[in-house]
Amino acid sequence: MTDKSRGFDTLQIHGGAAPDPATGARQTPIYQSTAFVFRDAEHAAALFNLQEIGFIYSRLTNPTVSALADRINALEGGAGTICCSSGHAAQIMALFPLMGPGCNIVASTRLYGGTVTQFSQTIKRFGWSCTFVDFDDLAALEGAVDENTRAIFCESIANPGGYITDLDAVADVAKKVGLPLIVDNTSATPYLCRPIEHGATLVVNSTTKYLTGNGTVTGGAITDSGKFDWSASGKFPSLSEPEPAYHGLAFHLALGPMAFTFHSIAVGLRDLGMTMNPQGAHYTLLGIETLSLRMDKHVANARKVAEWLENDDRIDFVTYAGLPSSPYYDRVERICPKGAGALFTFGVKGGYDACVKLIDSVELFSHVANLGDARSLIIHSASTTHRQLSPEQQEAAGAAPNVVRVSIGIEDPDDIIADLDQALAKATA
Numbered sequence: 001m002t003d004k005s006r007g008f009d010t011l012q013i014h015g016g017a018a019p020d021p022a023t024g025a026r027q028t029p030i031y032q033s034t035a036f037v038f039r040d041a042e043h044a045a046a047l048f049n050l051q052e053i054g055f056i057y058s059r060l061t062n063p064t065v066s067a068l069a070d071r072i073n074a075l076e077g078g079a080g081t082i083c084c085s086s087g088h089a090a091q092i093m094a095l096f097p098l099m100g101p102g103c104n105i106v107a108s109t110r111l112y113g114g115t116v117t118q119f120s121q122t123i124k125r126f127g128w129s130c131t132f133v134d135f136d137d138l139a140a141l142e143g144a145v146d147e148n149t150r151a152i153f154c155e156s157i158a159n160p161g162g163y164i165t166d167l168d169a170v171a172d173v174a175k176k177v178g179l180p181l182i183v184d185n186t187s188a189t190p191y192l193c194r195p196i197e198h199g200a201t202l203v204v205n206s207t208t209k210y211l212t213g214n215g216t217v218t219g220g221a222i223t224d225s226g227k228f229d230w231s232a233s234g235k236f237p238s239l240s241e242p243e244p245a246y247h248g249l250a251f252h253l254a255l256g257p258m259a260f261t262f263h264s265i266a267v268g269l270r271d272l273g274m275t276m277n278p279q280g281a282h283y284t285l286l287g288i289e290t291l292s293l294r295m296d297k298h299v300a301n302a303r304k305v306a307e308w309l310e311n312d313d314r315i316d317f318v319t320y321a322g323l324p325s326s327p328y329y330d331r332v333e334r335i336c337p338k339g340a341g342a343l344f345t346f347g348v349k350g351g352y353d354a355c356v357k358l359i360d361s362v363e364l365f366s367h368v369a370n371l372g373d374a375r376s377l378i379i380h381s382a383s384t385t386h387r388q389l390s391p392e393q394q395e396a397a398g399a400a401p402n403v404v405r406v407s408i409g410i411e412d413p414d415d416i417i418a419d420l421d422q423a424l425a426k427a428t429a
Protein backbone atom coordinates (compact mmCIF):
# COMPACT_ATOMS: atom_id res chain seq x y z
CA MET A 1 0.00 0.00 0.00
CA THR A 2 1.41 3.38 -0.92
CA ASP A 3 1.16 6.55 1.15
CA LYS A 4 -1.19 7.99 -1.46
CA SER A 5 -3.92 5.43 -0.78
CA ARG A 6 -3.93 5.97 2.98
CA GLY A 7 -6.14 8.30 4.95
CA PHE A 8 -5.01 11.43 6.79
CA ASP A 9 -5.30 9.89 10.26
CA THR A 10 -3.04 7.03 9.17
CA LEU A 11 -0.49 9.25 7.44
CA GLN A 12 -0.12 11.59 10.43
CA ILE A 13 1.20 8.58 12.39
CA HIS A 14 2.91 6.46 9.74
CA GLY A 15 3.84 8.89 6.95
CA GLY A 16 7.60 9.03 6.36
CA ALA A 17 8.41 6.56 9.14
CA ALA A 18 8.95 2.81 9.27
CA PRO A 19 10.47 0.77 12.08
CA ASP A 20 14.15 1.72 12.30
CA PRO A 21 16.04 -0.59 9.91
CA ALA A 22 19.08 -0.83 12.21
CA THR A 23 17.40 -1.54 15.55
CA GLY A 24 13.70 -2.16 14.93
CA ALA A 25 12.84 0.85 17.10
CA ARG A 26 9.14 1.53 16.57
CA GLN A 27 9.24 5.26 17.25
CA THR A 28 11.50 7.30 14.96
CA PRO A 29 14.87 7.61 16.75
CA ILE A 30 16.56 10.97 17.26
CA TYR A 31 19.57 10.59 14.97
CA GLN A 32 21.82 12.87 16.94
CA SER A 33 24.72 12.75 14.50
CA THR A 34 26.28 15.56 12.52
CA ALA A 35 27.78 13.41 9.77
CA PHE A 36 27.11 10.04 8.12
CA VAL A 37 29.82 7.64 6.98
CA PHE A 38 30.15 6.98 3.23
CA ARG A 39 30.37 3.33 2.18
CA ASP A 40 33.27 4.16 -0.14
CA ALA A 41 34.53 6.94 -2.41
CA GLU A 42 32.12 6.01 -5.18
CA HIS A 43 29.13 6.23 -2.79
CA ALA A 44 30.30 9.66 -1.61
CA ALA A 45 30.59 10.92 -5.21
CA ALA A 46 27.12 9.58 -6.09
CA LEU A 47 25.60 11.38 -3.10
CA PHE A 48 27.26 14.67 -4.00
CA ASN A 49 26.09 14.27 -7.63
CA LEU A 50 22.49 13.76 -6.38
CA GLN A 51 22.54 10.43 -8.25
CA GLU A 52 21.84 8.56 -5.04
CA ILE A 53 19.77 9.74 -2.10
CA GLY A 54 21.38 9.43 1.30
CA PHE A 55 22.73 11.29 4.26
CA ILE A 56 25.91 13.37 4.16
CA TYR A 57 25.83 16.04 6.84
CA SER A 58 22.97 17.22 9.07
CA ARG A 59 22.99 20.81 7.80
CA LEU A 60 21.58 19.29 4.58
CA THR A 61 19.63 16.21 5.68
CA ASN A 62 19.21 14.06 8.76
CA PRO A 63 17.12 10.86 9.11
CA THR A 64 14.87 12.22 11.91
CA VAL A 65 14.29 15.49 10.09
CA SER A 66 13.68 13.63 6.81
CA ALA A 67 11.01 11.46 8.46
CA LEU A 68 9.17 14.63 9.46
CA ALA A 69 9.62 16.18 5.99
CA ASP A 70 8.22 13.06 4.35
CA ARG A 71 5.28 12.99 6.77
CA ILE A 72 4.38 16.63 6.11
CA ASN A 73 4.78 15.93 2.40
CA ALA A 74 2.26 13.09 2.64
CA LEU A 75 -0.19 15.27 4.59
CA GLU A 76 0.09 18.20 2.16
CA GLY A 77 0.04 15.95 -0.91
CA GLY A 78 3.28 17.37 -2.33
CA ALA A 79 6.13 16.13 -4.53
CA GLY A 80 8.80 16.99 -1.97
CA THR A 81 9.17 18.74 1.39
CA ILE A 82 12.13 20.38 3.10
CA CYS A 83 12.17 21.14 6.83
CA CYS A 84 14.03 24.12 8.24
CA SER A 85 14.59 25.99 11.47
CA SER A 86 11.41 28.08 11.71
CA GLY A 87 8.37 29.26 9.80
CA HIS A 88 10.17 32.48 8.92
CA ALA A 89 13.13 30.47 7.62
CA ALA A 90 10.65 28.49 5.48
CA GLN A 91 9.46 31.72 3.88
CA ILE A 92 13.00 32.81 2.98
CA MET A 93 13.82 29.28 1.79
CA ALA A 94 10.69 29.25 -0.39
CA LEU A 95 11.64 32.55 -2.04
CA PHE A 96 15.38 31.94 -2.28
CA PRO A 97 15.45 29.79 -5.49
CA LEU A 98 12.94 32.11 -7.20
CA MET A 99 14.37 35.54 -6.46
CA GLY A 100 17.34 37.72 -7.32
CA PRO A 101 18.21 41.36 -6.69
CA GLY A 102 15.50 43.59 -8.18
CA CYS A 103 12.81 40.91 -7.99
CA ASN A 104 9.58 41.37 -6.07
CA ILE A 105 6.66 39.39 -4.71
CA VAL A 106 3.00 40.36 -4.40
CA ALA A 107 1.54 39.43 -0.99
CA SER A 108 -1.79 39.73 0.76
CA THR A 109 -2.28 42.51 3.30
CA ARG A 110 -3.66 39.89 5.69
CA LEU A 111 -0.57 38.17 7.10
CA TYR A 112 1.10 37.15 10.33
CA GLY A 113 2.65 40.35 11.75
CA GLY A 114 6.19 38.99 11.56
CA THR A 115 5.71 38.18 7.90
CA VAL A 116 4.62 41.75 7.15
CA THR A 117 7.85 42.97 8.74
CA GLN A 118 9.97 40.33 6.98
CA PHE A 119 8.47 41.22 3.59
CA SER A 120 8.20 45.00 3.98
CA GLN A 121 11.61 45.57 5.63
CA THR A 122 14.06 42.72 5.94
CA ILE A 123 13.98 41.27 2.43
CA LYS A 124 15.05 44.68 1.10
CA ARG A 125 18.56 43.79 2.30
CA PHE A 126 18.60 41.08 -0.39
CA GLY A 127 17.43 43.55 -3.05
CA TRP A 128 13.96 41.98 -2.98
CA SER A 129 10.72 43.84 -2.38
CA CYS A 130 7.05 43.16 -1.74
CA THR A 131 3.84 44.84 -2.86
CA PHE A 132 0.89 44.28 -0.50
CA VAL A 133 -2.65 44.14 -1.89
CA ASP A 134 -6.10 43.04 -0.75
CA PHE A 135 -6.45 39.54 -2.21
CA ASP A 136 -10.24 39.90 -2.37
CA ASP A 137 -9.58 42.48 -5.10
CA LEU A 138 -8.38 40.15 -7.85
CA ALA A 139 -7.94 43.01 -10.35
CA ALA A 140 -5.65 44.80 -7.89
CA LEU A 141 -3.72 41.58 -7.36
CA GLU A 142 -3.19 41.10 -11.09
CA GLY A 143 -2.40 44.81 -11.50
CA ALA A 144 0.32 44.64 -8.84
CA VAL A 145 2.26 42.02 -10.81
CA ASP A 146 5.05 43.41 -13.00
CA GLU A 147 7.86 41.88 -15.08
CA ASN A 148 10.06 41.54 -11.98
CA THR A 149 7.46 39.69 -9.89
CA ARG A 150 8.50 36.13 -9.07
CA ALA A 151 5.77 34.88 -6.70
CA ILE A 152 2.36 35.54 -5.20
CA PHE A 153 2.06 34.94 -1.43
CA CYS A 154 -0.88 34.56 0.94
CA GLU A 155 -2.10 32.61 3.99
CA SER A 156 -4.91 30.05 3.66
CA ILE A 157 -6.58 30.99 6.97
CA ALA A 158 -5.07 34.43 7.37
CA ASN A 159 -3.87 36.29 10.42
CA PRO A 160 -5.03 37.79 12.56
CA GLY A 161 -8.76 37.62 11.80
CA GLY A 162 -9.04 34.02 10.61
CA TYR A 163 -10.06 35.35 7.20
CA ILE A 164 -10.25 32.65 4.52
CA THR A 165 -8.45 33.36 1.26
CA ASP A 166 -10.20 32.30 -1.94
CA LEU A 167 -7.25 30.14 -2.97
CA ASP A 168 -8.93 28.94 -6.19
CA ALA A 169 -9.44 32.51 -7.41
CA VAL A 170 -5.93 33.61 -6.39
CA ALA A 171 -4.44 30.52 -8.08
CA ASP A 172 -6.29 31.42 -11.28
CA VAL A 173 -4.61 34.83 -11.28
CA ALA A 174 -1.21 33.24 -10.58
CA LYS A 175 -1.75 30.84 -13.47
CA LYS A 176 -2.79 33.65 -15.80
CA VAL A 177 0.36 35.66 -15.05
CA GLY A 178 2.56 32.53 -15.06
CA LEU A 179 3.84 32.82 -11.48
CA PRO A 180 4.07 30.38 -8.58
CA LEU A 181 1.56 30.78 -5.76
CA ILE A 182 3.03 30.33 -2.28
CA VAL A 183 0.50 29.62 0.49
CA ASP A 184 1.34 29.82 4.20
CA ASN A 185 -0.84 27.03 5.62
CA THR A 186 0.20 27.45 9.26
CA SER A 187 -3.15 28.52 10.71
CA ALA A 188 -5.12 25.90 8.80
CA THR A 189 -2.70 22.95 8.76
CA PRO A 190 -3.05 20.32 6.03
CA TYR A 191 -5.90 18.77 8.03
CA LEU A 192 -8.21 21.75 7.44
CA CYS A 193 -6.85 22.95 4.09
CA ARG A 194 -4.80 21.38 1.31
CA PRO A 195 -3.57 24.37 -0.71
CA ILE A 196 -2.03 22.26 -3.50
CA GLU A 197 -5.52 20.99 -4.38
CA HIS A 198 -6.51 24.64 -4.85
CA GLY A 199 -3.61 25.46 -7.16
CA ALA A 200 -0.76 26.37 -4.80
CA THR A 201 2.75 25.80 -6.14
CA LEU A 202 4.53 25.88 -2.77
CA VAL A 203 3.09 25.49 0.72
CA VAL A 204 4.95 26.84 3.74
CA ASN A 205 4.15 25.79 7.30
CA SER A 206 5.44 27.02 10.62
CA THR A 207 5.65 23.63 12.35
CA THR A 208 6.04 25.64 15.57
CA LYS A 209 2.26 25.97 15.74
CA TYR A 210 -0.44 23.30 15.33
CA LEU A 211 1.77 20.68 13.67
CA THR A 212 3.81 20.38 16.87
CA GLY A 213 0.82 21.50 18.90
CA ASN A 214 2.40 21.79 22.30
CA GLY A 215 4.47 24.97 22.12
CA THR A 216 7.88 23.33 22.54
CA VAL A 217 9.99 23.85 19.40
CA THR A 218 10.26 26.17 16.40
CA GLY A 219 10.41 24.74 12.91
CA GLY A 220 9.27 25.25 9.37
CA ALA A 221 8.56 23.27 6.22
CA ILE A 222 8.25 24.02 2.52
CA THR A 223 6.25 21.60 0.39
CA ASP A 224 6.54 21.75 -3.39
CA SER A 225 3.60 20.60 -5.48
CA GLY A 226 6.05 19.60 -8.22
CA LYS A 227 3.60 21.04 -10.73
CA PHE A 228 5.14 24.39 -11.72
CA ASP A 229 7.11 24.62 -14.97
CA TRP A 230 10.24 26.47 -13.81
CA SER A 231 11.63 26.58 -17.36
CA ALA A 232 8.67 28.07 -19.25
CA SER A 233 9.25 31.78 -18.62
CA GLY A 234 13.00 32.13 -18.19
CA LYS A 235 12.28 33.95 -14.91
CA PHE A 236 13.71 31.24 -12.63
CA PRO A 237 17.30 30.72 -13.80
CA SER A 238 18.43 29.12 -10.51
CA LEU A 239 16.14 26.21 -11.33
CA SER A 240 16.09 26.23 -15.15
CA GLU A 241 19.70 27.15 -16.01
CA PRO A 242 23.01 25.55 -14.99
CA GLU A 243 23.38 26.54 -11.31
CA PRO A 244 26.89 27.95 -10.74
CA ALA A 245 26.46 27.29 -7.00
CA TYR A 246 26.12 23.54 -7.67
CA HIS A 247 28.76 22.68 -10.30
CA GLY A 248 26.51 23.77 -13.16
CA LEU A 249 23.63 21.34 -12.51
CA ALA A 250 20.43 22.39 -14.34
CA PHE A 251 18.02 21.34 -11.57
CA HIS A 252 14.76 21.40 -13.52
CA LEU A 253 16.21 19.52 -16.48
CA ALA A 254 17.92 16.92 -14.29
CA LEU A 255 15.31 16.46 -11.55
CA GLY A 256 11.95 17.46 -13.05
CA PRO A 257 9.26 17.80 -10.37
CA MET A 258 11.90 17.39 -7.62
CA ALA A 259 13.95 20.39 -8.85
CA PHE A 260 12.78 22.80 -6.15
CA THR A 261 13.22 20.25 -3.35
CA PHE A 262 16.74 19.27 -4.34
CA HIS A 263 17.79 22.86 -4.95
CA SER A 264 16.52 23.75 -1.48
CA ILE A 265 18.65 21.03 0.09
CA ALA A 266 21.75 21.18 -2.12
CA VAL A 267 21.97 24.98 -2.30
CA GLY A 268 19.42 26.47 0.14
CA LEU A 269 20.16 24.48 3.29
CA ARG A 270 23.81 24.01 2.35
CA ASP A 271 24.51 27.75 1.98
CA LEU A 272 21.85 29.46 4.11
CA GLY A 273 22.09 26.88 6.90
CA MET A 274 18.56 27.37 8.26
CA THR A 275 18.53 23.76 9.38
CA MET A 276 16.01 21.99 11.64
CA ASN A 277 17.73 19.96 14.35
CA PRO A 278 16.80 16.31 15.01
CA GLN A 279 15.58 17.04 18.57
CA GLY A 280 13.17 19.61 17.23
CA ALA A 281 11.98 17.23 14.52
CA HIS A 282 11.36 14.60 17.23
CA TYR A 283 9.00 16.85 19.19
CA THR A 284 7.12 17.72 16.01
CA LEU A 285 6.89 14.06 14.98
CA LEU A 286 5.29 13.32 18.37
CA GLY A 287 2.86 16.21 18.12
CA ILE A 288 1.80 15.65 14.53
CA GLU A 289 0.52 12.13 15.39
CA THR A 290 -2.58 13.71 16.97
CA LEU A 291 -3.05 16.60 14.55
CA SER A 292 -6.52 15.67 13.29
CA LEU A 293 -7.85 14.96 16.79
CA ARG A 294 -6.58 18.27 18.08
CA MET A 295 -7.80 20.27 15.08
CA ASP A 296 -11.33 18.89 15.37
CA LYS A 297 -11.38 19.97 19.03
CA HIS A 298 -9.80 23.37 18.25
CA VAL A 299 -12.50 24.00 15.63
CA ALA A 300 -15.39 22.87 17.86
CA ASN A 301 -14.14 25.04 20.75
CA ALA A 302 -13.50 28.05 18.50
CA ARG A 303 -17.02 27.85 17.16
CA LYS A 304 -18.53 27.77 20.65
CA VAL A 305 -16.41 30.66 21.89
CA ALA A 306 -17.07 32.75 18.76
CA GLU A 307 -20.83 32.19 19.05
CA TRP A 308 -20.77 33.17 22.72
CA LEU A 309 -18.76 36.33 22.00
CA GLU A 310 -21.00 37.33 19.11
CA ASN A 311 -24.00 37.33 21.45
CA ASP A 312 -22.26 39.37 24.15
CA ASP A 313 -23.07 43.08 24.55
CA ARG A 314 -19.50 44.01 25.44
CA ILE A 315 -18.27 42.91 21.99
CA ASP A 316 -18.46 44.96 18.78
CA PHE A 317 -17.76 42.18 16.28
CA VAL A 318 -16.23 38.71 15.90
CA THR A 319 -14.31 37.80 12.73
CA TYR A 320 -14.54 34.00 12.93
CA ALA A 321 -15.23 32.68 9.40
CA GLY A 322 -17.09 29.71 10.89
CA LEU A 323 -19.94 32.02 11.98
CA PRO A 324 -22.81 32.32 9.49
CA SER A 325 -22.56 36.12 9.91
CA SER A 326 -19.03 36.14 8.45
CA PRO A 327 -18.66 37.36 4.86
CA TYR A 328 -16.23 34.45 4.42
CA TYR A 329 -18.58 31.79 5.75
CA ASP A 330 -19.33 30.44 2.26
CA ARG A 331 -15.60 29.91 1.63
CA VAL A 332 -15.24 27.51 4.56
CA GLU A 333 -16.84 24.54 2.85
CA ARG A 334 -14.86 25.01 -0.35
CA ILE A 335 -11.42 25.95 1.03
CA CYS A 336 -11.27 24.31 4.48
CA PRO A 337 -14.16 21.86 4.65
CA LYS A 338 -13.25 20.45 8.08
CA GLY A 339 -13.59 23.85 9.74
CA ALA A 340 -12.49 27.46 9.84
CA GLY A 341 -9.63 26.95 12.29
CA ALA A 342 -9.33 28.36 15.78
CA LEU A 343 -7.78 31.76 15.20
CA PHE A 344 -9.89 34.89 15.11
CA THR A 345 -10.24 38.41 16.44
CA PHE A 346 -12.96 40.31 18.20
CA GLY A 347 -13.56 44.00 18.76
CA VAL A 348 -13.99 45.14 22.36
CA LYS A 349 -16.22 48.08 23.22
CA GLY A 350 -13.94 50.54 25.00
CA GLY A 351 -11.12 50.31 22.46
CA TYR A 352 -7.40 50.16 23.21
CA ASP A 353 -7.69 50.62 26.99
CA ALA A 354 -10.36 47.95 27.41
CA CYS A 355 -8.29 45.52 25.30
CA VAL A 356 -5.21 46.03 27.44
CA LYS A 357 -7.29 45.53 30.62
CA LEU A 358 -8.82 42.38 29.15
CA ILE A 359 -5.39 40.94 28.38
CA ASP A 360 -4.23 41.71 31.93
CA SER A 361 -7.35 40.10 33.46
CA VAL A 362 -7.41 36.68 31.79
CA GLU A 363 -6.39 33.73 33.97
CA LEU A 364 -6.72 30.61 31.80
CA PHE A 365 -5.63 32.29 28.57
CA SER A 366 -1.91 32.92 28.19
CA HIS A 367 -0.78 36.30 26.92
CA VAL A 368 1.81 35.23 24.34
CA ALA A 369 2.93 36.01 20.80
CA ASN A 370 2.12 32.54 19.55
CA LEU A 371 -0.77 30.59 18.10
CA GLY A 372 -1.70 26.98 17.55
CA ASP A 373 -0.85 25.74 21.03
CA ALA A 374 -3.02 23.22 22.93
CA ARG A 375 -3.53 26.13 25.36
CA SER A 376 -5.81 29.09 24.67
CA LEU A 377 -3.76 32.14 23.81
CA ILE A 378 -4.60 35.82 23.59
CA ILE A 379 -2.80 38.89 22.32
CA HIS A 380 -3.52 42.52 21.59
CA SER A 381 -1.93 42.77 18.14
CA ALA A 382 -1.82 46.58 17.95
CA SER A 383 0.44 46.86 21.01
CA THR A 384 2.58 43.80 20.21
CA THR A 385 2.90 41.74 17.00
CA HIS A 386 1.55 44.50 14.74
CA ARG A 387 3.22 47.33 16.67
CA GLN A 388 5.76 47.93 13.86
CA LEU A 389 2.96 48.74 11.43
CA SER A 390 1.46 52.13 10.66
CA PRO A 391 -2.16 52.72 11.79
CA GLU A 392 -3.27 52.21 8.16
CA GLN A 393 -1.34 48.94 7.91
CA GLN A 394 -2.81 47.81 11.26
CA GLU A 395 -6.32 48.54 10.01
CA ALA A 396 -5.68 46.77 6.67
CA ALA A 397 -4.21 43.76 8.47
CA GLY A 398 -7.25 43.50 10.76
CA ALA A 399 -5.27 44.53 13.83
CA ALA A 400 -6.84 47.88 14.76
CA PRO A 401 -6.40 49.19 18.36
CA ASN A 402 -9.81 47.81 19.55
CA VAL A 403 -9.05 44.29 18.29
CA VAL A 404 -7.93 41.28 20.33
CA ARG A 405 -6.67 38.07 18.70
CA VAL A 406 -7.33 34.67 20.22
CA SER A 407 -6.05 31.21 19.40
CA ILE A 408 -8.57 28.88 20.98
CA GLY A 409 -7.05 25.84 22.67
CA ILE A 410 -8.38 22.38 23.39
CA GLU A 411 -9.37 22.91 27.04
CA ASP A 412 -12.96 22.53 28.24
CA PRO A 413 -14.89 25.15 26.23
CA ASP A 414 -16.95 26.22 29.27
CA ASP A 415 -13.73 27.13 31.09
CA ILE A 416 -12.49 29.15 28.11
CA ILE A 417 -15.76 31.07 27.97
CA ALA A 418 -15.85 31.61 31.75
CA ASP A 419 -12.36 33.12 31.63
CA LEU A 420 -13.27 35.55 28.86
CA ASP A 421 -16.48 36.41 30.72
CA GLN A 422 -14.73 37.42 33.96
CA ALA A 423 -11.96 39.28 32.09
CA LEU A 424 -14.47 41.19 29.95
CA ALA A 425 -16.34 42.17 33.12
CA LYS A 426 -13.16 43.77 34.51
CA ALA A 427 -12.17 45.30 31.14
CA THR A 428 -15.49 47.03 30.54
CA ALA A 429 -16.39 47.89 34.17
Ligand SMILES: *Cc1c(COP(=O)(O)O)cnc(C)c1O
Pocket residue numbers: 086087088089112114115155159184186187206207208209218219220371
Ligand atom coordinates in the same frame (compact mmCIF):
# COMPACT_ATOMS: atom_id res chain seq x y z
C1 LIG B 1 4.21 31.75 13.47
C2 LIG B 1 3.93 31.99 12.06
C3 LIG B 1 4.96 32.20 11.14
C4 LIG B 1 6.41 32.22 11.55
O1 LIG B 1 6.77 30.98 12.08
P1 LIG B 1 7.98 30.80 13.15
O2 LIG B 1 8.06 29.34 13.30
O3 LIG B 1 7.59 31.54 14.38
O4 LIG B 1 9.18 31.41 12.48
C5 LIG B 1 4.63 32.42 9.83
N1 LIG B 1 3.35 32.43 9.43
C6 LIG B 1 2.34 32.22 10.28
C7 LIG B 1 0.94 32.23 9.77
C8 LIG B 1 2.58 32.00 11.62
O5 LIG B 1 1.58 31.79 12.47
